[in-house]
Amino acid sequence: MTALRPSRVAGLGPMLIVALIAAALYWPLMLAANVGPAGRTLASGAELDCRTALACASQLRNPVVPAPAQLAQGFVRLSTPVTSPLALPYNVGVTAGETLLGLLLATVTGIGLALLLVASQAFERATLPWLVASQTVPVVAIAPMLAVLLGQYGVQGFLPKAIIAAYIAFFPVAVGMSRGLRSADPLHLDLMRTYHASSAQTYRLLRFPASLPHLFTALKVAVTSALVGSIVAEISTISFSGLGKMLAENSRASDTVALWVIMGYGAVLGVTLVALVNALERWVTPWSRR
Amino acid sequence: MTYTNPSPQVSPTLGEPPIVSIRDLQKVFPVPGGETVALKDANLSIQRGEFISLIGPSGCGKTTLLRLMADLEQPTGGELLIAGRPADEARRERQYGYVFQAPALMEWRTVLKNVLLPLEVMNVPGDRVARAREMLKLVGLEKFERNYPWQLSGGMQQRVSIARALAFDPPLLFMDEPFGALDEITREHLNLELLRLWRETGKTVIFVTHSIPEAVFLSTRVVVMTARPGRIEGVVDIDLPHPRSDDTREDPRFFTLATEIRELLKKGHA
Amino acid sequence: MTPARTLAARPGGTLLTAAALLIGVGGLLLAALTLPTPGEGTPPDARAWLAGILALLAVGAFGVRGAAQGESRAARTLPAAFTLLLAVLGTEALLRAYAVPAGLIPTPGRVLSALWTARSVLLQDTYTTFVLEALLGFLAGTVLGLALALLVVRFRFLERGLLPYAALFSSIPIVALAPVIVKAVGLDWPSKTVVVAVTVLFPVVVGAVRGLQSASRLHLDLMHTYAATPTQTFRDVRVPGALPFVFGALKVASTLALISAIVAEFFGTNGHGLGFRIQIEVGRFGLDVVWAAIVLASIAGIAFFALVSAAEARLLPRRS
Ligand SMILES: Nc1ncnc2c1ncn2[C@@H]1O[C@H](COP(=O)(O)OP(=O)(O)O)[C@@H](O)[C@H]1O
Ligand SMILES: [Mg+2]
Numbered sequence: 001m002t003a004l005r006p007s008r009v010a011g012l013g014p015m016l017i018v019a020l021i022a023a024a025l026y027w028p029l030m031l032a033a034n035v036g037p038a039g040r041t042l043a044s045g046a047e048l049d050c051r052t053a054l055a056c057a058s059q060l061r062n063p064v065v066p067a068p069a070q071l072a073q074g075f076v077r078l079s080t081p082v083t084s085p086l087a088l089p090y091n092v093g094v095t096a097g098e099t100l101l102g103l104l105l106a107t108v109t110g111i112g113l114a115l116l117l118v119a120s121q122a123f124e125r126a127t128l129p130w131l132v133a134s135q136t137v138p139v140v141a142i143a144p145m146l147a148v149l150l151g152q153y154g155v156q157g158f159l160p161k162a163i164i165a166a167y168i169a170f171f172p173v174a175v176g177m178s179r180g181l182r183s184a185d186p187l188h189l190d191l192m193r194t195y196h197a198s199s200a201q202t203y204r205l206l207r208f209p210a211s212l213p214h215l216f217t218a219l220k221v222a223v224t225s226a227l228v229g230s231i232v233a234e235i236s237t238i239s240f241s242g243l244g245k246m247l248a249e250n251s252r253a254s255d256t257v258a259l260w261v262i263m264g265y266g267a268v269l270g271v272t273l274v275a276l277v278n279a280l281e282r283w284v285t286p287w288s289r290r
Numbered sequence: 291m292t293y294t295n296p297s298p299q300v301s302p303t304l305g306e307p308p309i310v311s312i313r314d315l316q317k318v319f320p321v322p323g324g325e326t327v328a329l330k331d332a333n334l335s336i337q338r339g340e341f342i343s344l345i346g347p348s349g350c351g352k353t354t355l356l357r358l359m360a361d362l363e364q365p366t367g368g369e370l371l372i373a374g375r376p377a378d379e380a381r382r383e384r385q386y387g388y389v390f391q392a393p394a395l396m397e398w399r400t401v402l403k404n405v406l407l408p409l410e411v412m413n414v415p416g417d418r419v420a421r422a423r424e425m426l427k428l429v430g431l432e433k434f435e436r437n438y439p440w441q442l443s444g445g446m447q448q449r450v451s452i453a454r455a456l457a458f459d460p461p462l463l464f465m466d467e468p469f470g471a472l473d474e475i476t477r478e479h480l481n482l483e484l485l486r487l488w489r490e491t492g493k494t495v496i497f498v499t500h501s502i503p504e505a506v507f508l509s510t511r512v513v514v515m516t517a518r519p520g521r522i523e524g525v526v527d528i529d530l531p532h533p534r535s536d537d538t539r540e541d542p543r544f545f546t547l548a549t550e551i552r553e554l555l556k557k558g559h560a
Numbered sequence: 561m562t563p564a565r566t567l568a569a570r571p572g573g574t575l576l577t578a579a580a581l582l583i584g585v586g587g588l589l590l591a592a593l594t595l596p597t598p599g600e601g602t603p604p605d606a607r608a609w610l611a612g613i614l615a616l617l618a619v620g621a622f623g624v625r626g627a628a629q630g631e632s633r634a635a636r637t638l639p640a641a642f643t644l645l646l647a648v649l650g651t652e653a654l655l656r657a658y659a660v661p662a663g664l665i666p667t668p669g670r671v672l673s674a675l676w677t678a679r680s681v682l683l684q685d686t687y688t689t690f691v692l693e694a695l696l697g698f699l700a701g702t703v704l705g706l707a708l709a710l711l712v713v714r715f716r717f718l719e720r721g722l723l724p725y726a727a728l729f730s731s732i733p734i735v736a737l738a739p740v741i742v743k744a745v746g747l748d749w750p751s752k753t754v755v756v757a758v759t760v761l762f763p764v765v766v767g768a769v770r771g772l773q774s775a776s777r778l779h780l781d782l783m784h785t786y787a788a789t790p791t792q793t794f795r796d797v798r799v800p801g802a803l804p805f806v807f808g809a810l811k812v813a814s815t816l817a818l819i820s821a822i823v824a825e826f827f828g829t830n831g832h833g834l835g836f837r838i839q840i841e842v843g844r845f846g847l848d849v850v851w852a853a854i855v856l857a858s859i860a861g862i863a864f865f866a867l868v869s870a871a872e873a874r875l876l877p878r879r880s
Contacts, residue, residue, distance in 0.1 A: 013720070014718075122625040122628035125636060126625075126642075130643070134858075135815065137858040138858075138861055140819050141835070141857045142854055145842050148845075152664055187392060187394040191388065191390070193381070194362070195408050195411040195458075196381055196384060205410070209396065210398075212398070224733065232826070236842065244735070254743065259743060260740055263737060266732060266733050266735070267731075267733075270733050270736075271728055271732075273731075287440075
């Protein structure tokens with residue numbers, strides 16, 4: 001994200017040009033990708049409004065890469081009516097809600113665990129290696145099973161997805177926060193000692209504020225993981241709404257155009273959530289020079 | 291010999307116990323595969339109101355001595371009394387303020403809030419903000435109270451950290467090379483300000499430096515230390531008149547004293 | 561500066577610790593062996609067993625606490641090892657005491673035996689997911705990412721025009737990307753390799769560019785005074801300065817790679833892969849195989865990370 005900063009305005013020109021080049025390249029690439037399947041469809045004798053493979057490449061029902069017009073149609077089809085529970089805006093909202101609730105849960109438990117880790121050396125030595133190792137482990141792998149398990153115990157609807165999102169997001173928060181709580185400047189710790197400050201005062205006035213940059217770095221990782229977690233949870237359980245449910249449905253129906261549109265929504269949601277955490281960071285840490 | 295006017299602060303206060311009293315003080319650090327003798331057989335007695343400089347090459351134990359007095363480090367031998375009590379008791383009674391080599395301001399607090407920090411921690415009664423503002427005025431930074439530390443120059447930051455150390459009005463001030471990282475002009479300016487503060491507040495200052503002119507200019511006595519192992523080589527009385535000014539630096543006596551200290555330092559080096 | 565820990569010097573402390581660990585581990589092992597496997601034999605009196613198991617766990621935790629005192633090598637490594645041992649044995653005993661059906665939570669013992677009985681399938685899955693998808697995709701993404709980074713650093717235009725997109729793209733959830741790519745490339749493993757390559761690409765580009773630009777002005781000026789050629793400057797200043805950043809990005813990417821491979825498999829495979837195995841077995845309540853797959857995925861994840869760290873240790877000058 002730093003890359004965006006110094007050139008917010010001046011950099012828009014090159015960004016625009018690159019976008020235009022990408023757009024110009026899109027059409028031939030799309031044709032190249034679709035021409036094979038189009039030829040095969042024609043050969044199979046399907047009813048199509050076009051005669052050559054090249055002409056059909058932009059009109060396939062399930063294209064490898066959809067044509068711009070198809071994407072636009074798909075976007076309108078999936079986005080309207082805007083308030084419908086079957087349309088994407090509502091489902092994006094559901095997933096966003098699950099993710100944010102999950103992130104909140106993850107933050108609370110992560111900070112709690114971090115406090116324990118910092119307070120007790122024995123606890124740290126007993127568990128930290130596993131916490132760190134768990135960060136290199138594909139935790140998503142557990143999500144489908146956790147979803148089933150939670151369902152068995154009657155946790156249903158919104159909550160299990162948020163819990164799975166929290167479960168995936170909580171390790172980076174715990175590790176980041178415990179790193180943060182330890183990151184206090186030794187000079188500041190000495191200073192608090194010369195004031196004969198209590199341990200609670202040292203935490204409140206020094207360790208917590210000093211840990212905030214670390215916490216937010218972790219939260220930026222965590223929010224993306226939480227989003228992946230809630231979508232995977234939606235896929236793995238019987239869900240009636242959410243991006244994951246739409247992905248699973250359209251993946252089964254092989255509706256490529258819909259998958260592309262959903263990807264677009266997912267990208268926007270991902271970028272928005274990270275931007276939200278960034279905004280929160282700027283609000284909570286007004287002293288930071290950027 | 292020129293006539294020297296003994297400063298009012300050093301007039302021997304009969305009967306009053308020294309504010310710092312050190313006997314055979316020793317500090318040994320365990321290091322991988324042995325130990326470092328950071329301080330050996332240190333003896334020193336400091337009266338209330340003195341301005342003492344500790345001078346010596348780096349690694350001679352100046353910081354260690356200061357940290358021992360501040361109860362940030364435990365001695366491995368000898369005796370150390372601050373205001374007549376053990377160092378940890380003196381710390382709990384908030385007898386001293388400590389200024390580090392780096393300003394060590396908290397970057398999430400504004401200048402004013404940084405000065406407020408000790409008052410908050412110590413739950414000092416009364417109008418704390420007024421007190422903090424007064425301190426900022428003392429160091430000439432009242433216009434910057436809303437700024438964050440990074441918006442200030444190094445010299446200004448160090449002045450804030452001095453204001454912070456003075457805020458809770460401790461009788462004793464420990465300063466560890468506070469101006470070490472500053473340019474010569476700023477440093478001389480802050481030296482003058484520090485002397486003014488010292489005269490106005492009547493505090494006892496223990497000041498670490500490795501600049502001979504700075505030590506001579508500021509102090510009532512200079513403690514010369516040498517390295518390997520760290521020990522006190524000698525103590526030089528600075529009988530230059532008060533108040534001191536830029537003219538003091540031109541005083542022939544200033545050069546005599548500086549030479550005396552230099553000789554002591556060389557002796558320790560040999 | 562924490563005050564010196566005095567507990568280490570406590571006389572008899574070591575003996576007490578060893579006894580507590582022995583009682584905790586041994587007791588739990590005994591309990592696990594005594595209790596019948598869920599579904600076989602008569603269900604035991606869960607409450608009484610729970611009290612006993614919790615007591616043993618507490619004794620074990622006390623032992624772990626004792627073992628963590630001091631600064632010795634043992635004090636740093638033993639607590640974690642014993643914690644894992646206690647957790648596994650405790651879980652086994654508790655699941656047996658409550659006769660939790662294997663379709664809900666399998667006991668660690670069952671998972672172990674599933675690892676053995678399904679070994680050929682699981683090893684094939686691990687090979688597909690770890691080697692063919694994650695590792696190959698990681699290599700492809702890294703090579704492509706480094707090449708792109710070089711271009712971006714070389715041409716200022718690309719830095720302004722392309723780099724912001726890299727940062728943007730890296731916040732797209734993999735789950736949304738995967739179905740599209742799987743549909744486009746096909747069900748066989750290469751589609752997952754592509755997903756992995758795409759997810760690895762962006763952090764590597766961003767990290768490498770940041771690293772290549774991190775060269776200090778002073779060092780560049782120094783090379784200038786030597787009249788060094790651009791190639792020399794690049795080799796002697798820019799690349800060494802970039803390596804820590806690149807490895808930072810690669811470590812993140814190694815974790816991402818495995819996650820992406822597994823998630824991508826949720827959207828279609830030809831019947832191989834750990835993600836596929838997990839999904840299919842969850843549906844059939846074969847949770848012992850699911851856990852076995854998770855164990856293998858975890859081992860692969862840690863191995864992957866260790867691999868990158870080892871490469872880093874070899875290539876970066878040691879600092880301390
Ligand atoms: N925490 C420590 N552990 C080990 N050795 C130390 C420690 N602090 C200081 N020393 C050693 O003690 C000696 C004196 O250090 P110090 O008091 O910092 O010197 P000065 O402030 O005069 O430069 C040095 O040799 C230094 O390496
Ligand atoms: Mg020092």
